Amino acid sequence: xxxxxxxxxxxxxxxxxxxxxxxxxxxxxxxxxxxxxxxxxxxxxxxxxxxxxxxxxxxxxxxxxxxxxxxxxxxxxxxxxxxxxxxxxxxx
Amino acid sequence: xxxxxxxxxxxxxxxxxxxxxxxxxxxxxxxxxxxxxxxxxxxxxxxxxxxxxxxxxxxxxxxxxxxxxxxxxxxxxxxxxxxxxxxxxxxxxxxxxxxxxxxxxxxxxxxxxxxxxxxxxxxxxxxxxxxxxxxxxxxxxxxxxxxxxxxxxxxxxxxxxxxxxxxxxxxxxxxxxxxxxxxxxxxxxxxxxxxx
Numbered sequence: 001x002x003x004x005x006x007x008x009x010x011x012x013x014x015x016x017x018x019x020x021x022x023x024x025x026x027x028x029x030x031x032x033x034x035x036x037x038x039x040x041x042x043x044x045x046x047x048x049x050x051x052x053x054x055x056x057x058x059x060x061x062x063x064x065x066x067x068x069x070x071x072x073x074x075x076x077x078x079x080x081x082x083x084x085x086x087x088x089x090x091x092x
Numbered sequence: 093x094x095x096x097x098x099x100x101x102x103x104x105x106x107x108x109x110x111x112x113x114x115x116x117x118x119x120x121x122x123x124x125x126x127x128x129x130x131x132x133x134x135x136x137x138x139x140x141x142x143x144x145x146x147x148x149x150x151x152x153x154x155x156x157x158x159x160x161x162x163x164x165x166x167x168x169x170x171x172x173x174x175x176x177x178x179x180x181x182x183x184x185x186x187x188x189x190x191x192x193x194x195x196x197x198x199x200x201x202x203x204x205x206x207x208x209x210x211x212x213x214x215x216x217x218x219x220x221x222x223x224x225x226x227x228x229x230x231x232x233x234x235x236x237x238x239x240x241x242x243x244x245x246x247x248x249x250x251x252x253x254x255x256x257x258x259x260x261x262x263x264x265x266x267x268x269x270x271x272x273x274x275x276x277x278x279x280x281x282x283x284x285x286x287x288x
Binding site for chain 1: 106107108109115119122126129130133134136137140152153155156159160163164166167169170171174268271272274275278279281282283285286287288
């Protein structure tokens with residue numbers, strides 16, 4: 001079976017691409033620190049959601065279970081971005 | 093009750109992957125790490141300069157490459173579970189061994205990284221940042237080591253044909269744990285290495 005036709009290949013590719021963009025583009029000095037950091041956190045939690053829904057198959061899991069983990073992603077992402085923005089001084 | 097009902101309607105029936113207990117364990121473990129993430133953010137807010145100075149000594153290449161390694165490992169586990177679901181039994185050990193190899197690669201890379209820190213005289217006592225760095229990455233590394241041992245055991249089991257479409261629960265539950273190890277690193281990495 002062709003590797004390209006394997007299940008999850010697209011999700012894997014998006015996860016890899018998102019990692020490359022955050023690690024080697026958004027974290028660099030060409031991007032404003034606050035903008036870059038908020039984007040990096042948001043993308044990280046988007047990746048977490050992809051892993052939960054596709055790799056851990058919550059997409060087809062009972063609704064309650066899916067809801068619990070989706071809420072966890074949302075709450076932790078919001079908390080981290082909120083704490084980051086309230087803690088980092090505005091750029092001089 | 094109706095765990096294994098499939099294809100009864102146009103949409104596949106909702107199904108709980110793995111066993112119920114593993115989800116309780118994963119939720120508990122994730123909440124434990126959530127507490128660590130939040131305390132790191134509080135520590136960061138209280139000592140922004142110390143955190144930024146510490147962060148700048150970390151090499152994001154290690155963190156980024158380790159993320160790519162764990163994501164790929166996770167995907168290999170997806171392929172192993174998928175092969176079991178479709179009774180392609182010869183494939184299962186191949187994917188599990190590949191996933192295990194990635195776990196080992198992560199461990200080696202982490203050992204190198206710790207080595208460069210310790211040889212530069214940096215320990216958890218060096219600063220608040222390094223305390224969080226060693227606690228978070230250390231707890232996570234323990235999860236990676238445990239998961240890698242599990243994958244090795246699964247590999248041996250799969251060679252004895254212990255998993256197939258009717259005996260899926262153990263492989264699938266272990267796979268879920270391995271995905272959680274991956275997703276925790278996805279958060280941990282930007283938290284320590286990238287947040288400016």
